Amino acid sequence: MSQPALLAPMRLATTIRPYDWGSVTALPELFGAEPTGQPQAELWMGAHPGAPSIAGGTPLDRLIAADPAGTLGERAVARFGPALPYLLKVLAVARPLSLQVHPSTEQARAGFADETARGIPLDDFARTYKDASHKPEMVCAVTPFHGLCGFRSPAATAALLGRLGVPGLRPWIDTLRTAEPGEALRVVFAEMLDDAARPLRQEAERALAGTDDPGLAVYADIARACPGDRGVAAALLLNHVNLLPGEALYLGAGVPHAYLGGIGVEIMANSDNVLRCGLTTKHIDVPELMRVVDFTPGEPHLVRAxxxxxxxxxxxxxxxxxxxxxxxxxxxxxxxxxxxxxxxxxxxxxxxxxxxxxxxxxxxxxxxxxxxxxxxxxxxxxxxxxxxxxx
The missing domain is CATH 2.60.120.10 (Jelly Rolls)
Structure with missing residues:
Protein backbone atom coordinates (compact mmCIF):
# COMPACT_ATOMS: atom_id res chain seq x y z
CA MET A 1 0.00 0.00 0.00
CA SER A 2 1.43 3.39 -0.96
CA GLN A 3 2.02 5.91 1.78
CA PRO A 4 0.05 9.21 1.73
CA ALA A 5 1.99 12.31 0.76
CA LEU A 6 3.20 14.40 3.69
CA LEU A 7 1.02 17.44 4.24
CA ALA A 8 1.98 20.53 6.24
CA PRO A 9 -0.14 22.33 8.86
CA MET A 10 -2.64 24.64 7.17
CA ARG A 11 -4.16 27.89 8.37
CA LEU A 12 -7.97 27.83 8.47
CA ALA A 13 -10.44 30.48 7.38
CA THR A 14 -13.49 30.07 9.59
CA THR A 15 -17.10 31.15 10.03
CA ILE A 16 -18.75 32.89 12.99
CA ARG A 17 -22.44 32.07 13.37
CA PRO A 18 -24.60 35.10 14.36
CA TYR A 19 -27.25 33.29 16.45
CA ASP A 20 -29.42 35.58 18.56
CA TRP A 21 -28.17 34.11 21.86
CA GLY A 22 -24.61 35.20 21.09
CA SER A 23 -22.77 38.16 22.55
CA VAL A 24 -22.23 41.31 20.49
CA THR A 25 -18.92 42.07 22.21
CA ALA A 26 -17.39 38.92 23.82
CA LEU A 27 -15.66 37.38 20.80
CA PRO A 28 -14.47 40.73 19.40
CA GLU A 29 -12.96 41.56 22.79
CA LEU A 30 -11.37 38.11 23.11
CA PHE A 31 -9.95 38.17 19.58
CA GLY A 32 -9.06 41.87 19.41
CA ALA A 33 -11.50 42.64 16.59
CA GLU A 34 -14.05 45.35 15.98
CA PRO A 35 -17.65 44.42 16.86
CA THR A 36 -20.04 44.12 13.92
CA GLY A 37 -23.04 45.28 15.93
CA GLN A 38 -24.59 41.83 15.53
CA PRO A 39 -24.46 38.82 17.90
CA GLN A 40 -21.42 36.61 17.39
CA ALA A 41 -22.30 33.25 18.90
CA GLU A 42 -20.15 30.40 17.53
CA LEU A 43 -16.79 30.26 15.79
CA TRP A 44 -16.79 26.96 13.85
CA MET A 45 -13.61 25.01 13.04
CA GLY A 46 -13.93 21.75 11.17
CA ALA A 47 -15.42 20.04 8.15
CA HIS A 48 -19.13 20.17 8.97
CA PRO A 49 -20.99 20.73 5.67
CA GLY A 50 -23.02 23.53 7.27
CA ALA A 51 -19.95 25.78 7.53
CA PRO A 52 -16.71 24.00 6.60
CA SER A 53 -13.46 25.78 7.35
CA ILE A 54 -11.32 26.73 4.34
CA ALA A 55 -7.74 25.45 4.07
CA GLY A 56 -5.60 26.75 1.21
CA GLY A 57 -8.66 27.97 -0.64
CA THR A 58 -10.46 24.61 -0.41
CA PRO A 59 -13.29 23.70 1.99
CA LEU A 60 -11.92 21.27 4.54
CA ASP A 61 -14.58 18.64 3.85
CA ARG A 62 -13.57 18.58 0.17
CA LEU A 63 -9.88 18.49 1.05
CA ILE A 64 -10.52 15.46 3.27
CA ALA A 65 -12.70 13.74 0.67
CA ALA A 66 -9.88 14.08 -1.89
CA ASP A 67 -7.29 12.45 0.39
CA PRO A 68 -8.84 10.73 3.44
CA ALA A 69 -5.72 8.76 4.35
CA GLY A 70 -3.41 11.76 4.15
CA THR A 71 -5.64 14.16 6.02
CA LEU A 72 -7.27 11.85 8.59
CA GLY A 73 -4.94 8.87 8.80
CA GLU A 74 -5.85 5.27 8.15
CA ARG A 75 -6.85 4.60 11.76
CA ALA A 76 -9.38 7.45 11.84
CA VAL A 77 -10.79 6.44 8.45
CA ALA A 78 -11.23 2.87 9.67
CA ARG A 79 -12.99 4.04 12.86
CA PHE A 80 -15.11 6.91 11.59
CA GLY A 81 -15.14 6.76 7.80
CA PRO A 82 -13.72 9.40 5.43
CA ALA A 83 -14.89 12.40 7.45
CA LEU A 84 -13.44 14.46 10.31
CA PRO A 85 -15.13 12.94 13.38
CA TYR A 86 -15.38 16.13 15.45
CA LEU A 87 -16.36 19.78 15.23
CA LEU A 88 -14.59 22.43 17.33
CA LYS A 89 -16.24 25.71 18.33
CA VAL A 90 -15.70 28.79 20.47
CA LEU A 91 -19.00 29.87 22.07
CA ALA A 92 -19.93 33.30 23.39
CA VAL A 93 -23.22 32.93 25.27
CA ALA A 94 -25.12 36.07 26.27
CA ARG A 95 -28.62 34.62 26.74
CA PRO A 96 -30.01 31.09 27.12
CA LEU A 97 -29.57 28.59 24.34
CA SER A 98 -32.47 26.27 23.62
CA LEU A 99 -33.10 23.55 26.19
CA GLN A 100 -32.13 20.42 24.26
CA VAL A 101 -30.99 16.81 24.16
CA HIS A 102 -29.02 14.71 21.68
CA PRO A 103 -29.86 11.15 20.60
CA SER A 104 -27.80 7.99 20.95
CA THR A 105 -26.33 6.42 17.82
CA GLU A 106 -29.16 3.87 17.66
CA GLN A 107 -31.83 6.56 18.09
CA ALA A 108 -30.19 8.77 15.47
CA ARG A 109 -29.98 5.97 12.91
CA ALA A 110 -33.60 4.95 13.45
CA GLY A 111 -34.90 8.53 13.47
CA PHE A 112 -32.94 9.55 10.38
CA ALA A 113 -34.10 6.47 8.47
CA ASP A 114 -37.73 7.04 9.49
CA GLU A 115 -37.84 10.72 8.51
CA THR A 116 -36.03 9.99 5.25
CA ALA A 117 -38.49 7.20 4.42
CA ARG A 118 -41.37 9.60 5.09
CA GLY A 119 -39.88 12.07 2.63
CA ILE A 120 -39.25 14.93 5.07
CA PRO A 121 -36.65 17.25 3.47
CA LEU A 122 -33.48 17.85 5.48
CA ASP A 123 -34.20 21.59 5.61
CA ASP A 124 -37.86 21.17 6.65
CA PHE A 125 -38.83 23.04 9.85
CA ALA A 126 -40.30 19.82 11.27
CA ARG A 127 -37.23 17.70 10.51
CA THR A 128 -35.56 16.45 13.71
CA TYR A 129 -32.77 14.13 12.48
CA LYS A 130 -30.31 15.77 10.08
CA ASP A 131 -27.94 12.78 9.99
CA ALA A 132 -27.56 9.27 11.39
CA SER A 133 -25.00 10.09 14.11
CA HIS A 134 -25.03 10.76 17.81
CA LYS A 135 -23.79 14.10 19.14
CA PRO A 136 -21.94 13.87 22.45
CA GLU A 137 -20.26 17.15 23.35
CA MET A 138 -17.97 18.79 25.89
CA VAL A 139 -17.49 22.45 26.78
CA CYS A 140 -14.39 23.83 28.49
CA ALA A 141 -14.78 27.22 30.17
CA VAL A 142 -12.56 30.07 28.96
CA THR A 143 -14.31 32.58 31.24
CA PRO A 144 -16.71 31.72 34.08
CA PHE A 145 -19.38 29.71 32.27
CA HIS A 146 -22.72 28.37 33.45
CA GLY A 147 -25.67 26.35 32.27
CA LEU A 148 -28.25 23.70 33.04
CA CYS A 149 -27.32 20.04 32.83
CA GLY A 150 -29.25 16.87 33.72
CA PHE A 151 -32.05 16.29 36.18
CA ARG A 152 -31.72 17.27 39.82
CA SER A 153 -32.96 14.72 42.36
CA PRO A 154 -36.78 14.80 42.46
CA ALA A 155 -36.81 15.49 46.21
CA ALA A 156 -34.58 18.54 45.80
CA THR A 157 -36.70 19.79 42.90
CA ALA A 158 -39.88 19.33 44.94
CA ALA A 159 -38.37 21.54 47.63
CA LEU A 160 -37.34 24.14 45.03
CA LEU A 161 -40.83 24.26 43.50
CA GLY A 162 -42.32 24.59 46.96
CA ARG A 163 -40.34 27.80 47.49
CA LEU A 164 -42.22 29.43 44.60
CA GLY A 165 -45.38 29.45 46.71
CA VAL A 166 -47.71 28.52 43.82
CA PRO A 167 -50.55 26.27 45.10
CA GLY A 168 -51.20 24.86 41.62
CA LEU A 169 -47.76 23.24 41.61
CA ARG A 170 -48.77 20.88 44.44
CA PRO A 171 -49.57 17.88 42.17
CA TRP A 172 -46.12 18.09 40.55
CA ILE A 173 -44.48 18.47 43.96
CA ASP A 174 -46.34 15.43 45.31
CA THR A 175 -45.35 13.34 42.28
CA LEU A 176 -41.71 14.32 42.69
CA ARG A 177 -41.82 13.38 46.37
CA THR A 178 -43.63 10.06 46.12
CA ALA A 179 -43.05 8.37 42.75
CA GLU A 180 -39.99 6.40 41.65
CA PRO A 181 -37.37 9.04 40.66
CA GLY A 182 -37.16 8.33 36.93
CA GLU A 183 -40.92 7.96 36.56
CA ALA A 184 -41.57 11.10 38.62
CA LEU A 185 -39.32 13.15 36.35
CA ARG A 186 -40.85 11.62 33.22
CA VAL A 187 -44.40 12.45 34.33
CA VAL A 188 -43.69 16.00 35.50
CA PHE A 189 -41.48 16.84 32.51
CA ALA A 190 -44.17 15.66 30.06
CA GLU A 191 -46.90 17.59 31.87
CA MET A 192 -44.79 20.75 31.97
CA LEU A 193 -44.40 20.64 28.18
CA ASP A 194 -48.08 19.93 27.51
CA ASP A 195 -50.16 22.82 26.14
CA ALA A 196 -52.76 22.14 28.84
CA ALA A 197 -50.23 23.28 31.46
CA ARG A 198 -49.87 26.78 29.99
CA PRO A 199 -51.90 28.57 32.73
CA LEU A 200 -49.87 26.82 35.44
CA ARG A 201 -46.61 27.63 33.66
CA GLN A 202 -47.68 31.26 33.58
CA GLU A 203 -48.30 31.22 37.33
CA ALA A 204 -44.87 29.75 37.95
CA GLU A 205 -43.31 32.33 35.63
CA ARG A 206 -44.97 35.21 37.47
CA ALA A 207 -43.75 33.81 40.79
CA LEU A 208 -40.23 33.57 39.42
CA ALA A 209 -40.36 37.14 38.17
CA GLY A 210 -41.26 38.37 41.64
CA THR A 211 -38.93 36.24 43.75
CA ASP A 212 -35.82 37.43 45.55
CA ASP A 213 -34.84 33.88 46.55
CA PRO A 214 -31.13 33.49 45.57
CA GLY A 215 -31.66 29.76 44.96
CA LEU A 216 -34.15 30.63 42.22
CA ALA A 217 -32.23 33.54 40.71
CA VAL A 218 -30.90 31.71 37.65
CA TYR A 219 -34.38 30.37 36.82
CA ALA A 220 -35.84 33.86 37.27
CA ASP A 221 -33.27 35.13 34.76
CA ILE A 222 -34.40 32.45 32.30
CA ALA A 223 -38.05 33.48 32.81
CA ARG A 224 -37.18 37.10 32.04
CA ALA A 225 -35.14 36.15 28.97
CA CYS A 226 -37.75 33.73 27.55
CA PRO A 227 -41.20 34.93 28.69
CA GLY A 228 -44.06 32.60 27.84
CA ASP A 229 -41.80 29.74 26.77
CA ARG A 230 -42.70 26.21 27.90
CA GLY A 231 -39.05 25.57 28.66
CA VAL A 232 -39.07 28.02 31.59
CA ALA A 233 -40.93 25.52 33.77
CA ALA A 234 -38.93 22.52 32.52
CA ALA A 235 -35.70 24.35 33.37
CA LEU A 236 -36.66 24.16 37.05
CA LEU A 237 -36.08 20.39 36.93
CA LEU A 238 -32.41 20.72 35.95
CA ASN A 239 -29.14 21.15 37.79
CA HIS A 240 -27.47 24.53 37.55
CA VAL A 241 -23.73 24.11 36.98
CA ASN A 242 -20.99 26.76 37.21
CA LEU A 243 -17.63 26.22 35.53
CA LEU A 244 -14.49 28.14 36.38
CA PRO A 245 -11.97 28.78 33.58
CA GLY A 246 -10.31 25.49 32.68
CA GLU A 247 -13.16 23.30 33.98
CA ALA A 248 -15.08 21.13 31.50
CA LEU A 249 -18.55 19.60 31.26
CA TYR A 250 -19.48 16.52 29.21
CA LEU A 251 -22.95 15.89 27.83
CA GLY A 252 -23.90 12.41 26.66
CA ALA A 253 -26.97 11.12 24.88
CA GLY A 254 -30.34 12.00 26.38
CA VAL A 255 -29.04 14.55 28.91
CA PRO A 256 -31.15 17.75 28.82
CA HIS A 257 -29.05 20.90 28.90
CA ALA A 258 -28.89 24.58 28.05
CA TYR A 259 -25.92 26.94 28.20
CA LEU A 260 -26.72 30.24 29.88
CA GLY A 261 -23.67 32.50 29.84
CA GLY A 262 -19.92 32.79 29.30
CA ILE A 263 -17.22 31.94 26.77
CA GLY A 264 -16.21 28.33 26.22
CA VAL A 265 -14.41 26.05 23.81
CA GLU A 266 -16.82 23.32 22.73
CA ILE A 267 -16.03 20.08 20.95
CA MET A 268 -18.57 17.54 19.71
CA ALA A 269 -19.12 14.68 17.32
CA ASN A 270 -19.60 16.01 13.80
CA SER A 271 -23.40 15.83 13.87
CA ASP A 272 -26.33 18.25 13.80
CA ASN A 273 -28.93 16.17 15.66
CA VAL A 274 -30.75 18.28 18.27
CA LEU A 275 -34.12 17.65 19.91
CA ARG A 276 -35.38 20.79 21.56
CA CYS A 277 -37.45 20.99 24.75
CA GLY A 278 -37.98 24.75 25.01
CA LEU A 279 -36.37 28.21 25.27
CA THR A 280 -36.68 28.35 21.48
CA THR A 281 -38.94 29.21 18.57
CA LYS A 282 -37.72 26.13 16.68
CA HIS A 283 -39.55 22.85 16.20
CA ILE A 284 -40.33 20.74 19.28
CA ASP A 285 -41.39 17.12 18.74
CA VAL A 286 -42.60 16.14 22.22
CA PRO A 287 -43.31 12.42 21.50
CA GLU A 288 -39.86 11.89 20.00
CA LEU A 289 -38.30 13.97 22.75
CA MET A 290 -39.86 11.73 25.40
CA ARG A 291 -38.27 8.69 23.72
CA VAL A 292 -34.81 10.26 23.74
CA VAL A 293 -34.55 12.02 27.12
CA ASP A 294 -32.69 10.18 29.88
CA PHE A 295 -34.74 10.72 33.06
CA THR A 296 -32.06 9.42 35.41
CA PRO A 297 -31.30 12.10 38.03
CA GLY A 298 -27.67 12.81 38.81
CA GLU A 299 -24.85 15.31 39.08
CA PRO A 300 -23.39 16.97 35.97
CA HIS A 301 -20.53 15.01 34.37
CA LEU A 302 -17.43 17.14 34.92
CA VAL A 303 -14.26 16.20 33.04
CA ARG A 304 -11.09 16.79 35.04
CA ALA A 305 -8.01 18.09 33.25
Missing part, protein backbone atom coordinates in the same frame (compact mmCIF):
# COMPACT_ATOMS: atom_id res chain seq x y z
CA UNK A 306 -5.14 15.60 33.32
CA UNK A 307 -1.75 17.32 33.58
CA UNK A 308 0.77 16.50 30.86
CA UNK A 309 4.13 18.10 30.17
CA UNK A 310 4.64 21.60 31.50
CA UNK A 311 1.71 23.75 30.49
CA UNK A 312 -0.35 20.87 29.04
CA UNK A 313 -3.82 19.88 30.26
CA UNK A 314 -5.70 16.98 28.63
CA UNK A 315 -9.47 16.41 28.67
CA UNK A 316 -10.54 12.86 27.82
CA UNK A 317 -14.35 12.50 27.77
CA UNK A 318 -16.03 9.12 27.18
CA UNK A 319 -16.59 9.74 23.46
CA UNK A 320 -14.48 8.07 20.76
CA UNK A 321 -14.81 10.95 18.31
CA UNK A 322 -12.93 13.61 20.24
CA UNK A 323 -10.54 14.70 22.95
CA UNK A 324 -9.23 18.16 23.81
CA UNK A 325 -5.97 19.56 25.14
CA UNK A 326 -5.14 23.02 26.47
CA UNK A 327 -1.61 24.33 26.05
CA UNK A 328 -0.55 27.23 28.26
CA UNK A 329 2.59 28.49 26.52
CA UNK A 330 5.03 30.59 28.55
CA UNK A 331 7.43 31.70 25.81
CA UNK A 332 10.17 29.34 26.97
CA UNK A 333 8.84 25.85 26.40
CA UNK A 334 7.58 24.19 23.23
CA UNK A 335 5.43 21.11 22.89
CA UNK A 336 5.91 18.32 20.37
CA UNK A 337 2.56 17.34 18.91
CA UNK A 338 2.49 13.74 17.69
CA UNK A 339 1.50 13.04 14.11
CA UNK A 340 -0.75 10.34 12.73
CA UNK A 341 -4.11 11.93 13.53
CA UNK A 342 -6.12 14.94 12.35
CA UNK A 343 -5.80 17.89 14.73
CA UNK A 344 -7.19 21.41 14.87
CA UNK A 345 -5.52 24.17 16.88
CA UNK A 346 -7.18 27.43 17.93
CA UNK A 347 -5.40 30.29 19.67
CA UNK A 348 -7.43 31.94 22.44
CA UNK A 349 -4.85 34.29 23.92
CA UNK A 350 -1.38 35.59 23.02
CA UNK A 351 0.50 34.08 20.10
CA UNK A 352 1.38 30.53 19.06
CA UNK A 353 3.93 29.31 16.53
CA UNK A 354 3.30 26.05 14.77
CA UNK A 355 5.67 23.89 12.77
CA UNK A 356 9.08 24.40 11.20
CA UNK A 357 7.81 27.20 8.97
CA UNK A 358 6.61 29.15 12.00
CA UNK A 359 2.91 29.37 11.13
CA UNK A 360 1.73 32.01 13.62
CA UNK A 361 -1.69 31.95 15.23
CA UNK A 362 -3.14 34.93 17.07
CA UNK A 363 -6.41 35.05 19.07
CA UNK A 364 -9.27 33.63 17.03
CA UNK A 365 -6.99 32.06 14.42
CA UNK A 366 -6.79 28.32 13.84
CA UNK A 367 -4.97 25.66 11.88
CA UNK A 368 -5.49 22.09 10.70
CA UNK A 369 -2.69 19.55 11.15
CA UNK A 370 -3.20 16.60 8.77
CA UNK A 371 -2.45 13.11 10.00
CA UNK A 372 0.38 12.73 7.50
CA UNK A 373 2.27 15.77 8.82
CA UNK A 374 5.52 15.19 10.69
CA UNK A 375 5.46 15.64 14.46
CA UNK A 376 4.89 19.39 14.88
CA UNK A 377 6.43 21.78 17.39
CA UNK A 378 4.13 24.22 19.18
CA UNK A 379 5.67 27.25 20.83
CA UNK A 380 4.97 30.87 21.67
CA UNK A 381 3.33 32.61 24.58
CA UNK A 382 -0.40 32.30 25.09
CA UNK A 383 -3.22 29.76 25.31
CA UNK A 384 -4.08 27.26 22.58
CA UNK A 385 -6.69 24.50 22.47
CA UNK A 386 -6.04 21.37 20.42
CA UNK A 387 -8.76 19.03 19.15
CA UNK A 388 -8.12 15.45 18.07
CA UNK A 389 -9.93 12.10 17.93
CA UNK A 390 -10.39 10.26 21.21
CA UNK A 391 -8.13 7.41 22.21
Missing amino acids: EPGARGEHHYRPPAPEFALSRHDLDGEISHELPGGQPQIMVCIEGEARLGADGLTLRPGESAFIPASAFATRLGGKGTVYRALPGS
